[in-house]
Amino acid sequence: MAADPSSRAAFVHSSVEVARKFGFNGVDLDWEYPQDSTDMQNLDCLLDEWRVEVGKEAGATGRPPLLLTAAVYYSAFISWPALRAYPSGSISKNLDWINLMNYDYHASGNRRPRELKRHYLTRKVT
DSSP, rough: TTTTTTHHHHHHHHHHHHHHTTTTEEEEEEOOOOHHHHHHHHHHHHEEEEEHHHHHHHHHHHHHEEEEEEEEEETTTTTOOOOOOOOOOHHHHSSSSEEOOOOOOSSOOSSSSOOOOOOSSSSSSO
């Protein structure tokens, strides 16, 4: 969906339309397992277009803008085949809230189960 401009535009428009129709306060994107840097560029485009659509809809209806949030995934414990840096500028500019998915730290190739435990930040996140 995010890779094709027309599919992306249809998704953005319909998500805002559905959120308003059913009285939601916003829309949450669940962005799991990006494959490569192209997926991240497409996420950047999606967030920019989504924010514009939310602003246009709020201006046209006089309602408060919908909240835009996302749940994103990253694990430093799993080796990725390609760089997948999130578009932090776009996330900061376009999202009202971000949730970090905190699961699937162990790949299917592990030979034994691993414990689940809390993970703490080792440095300040800005």
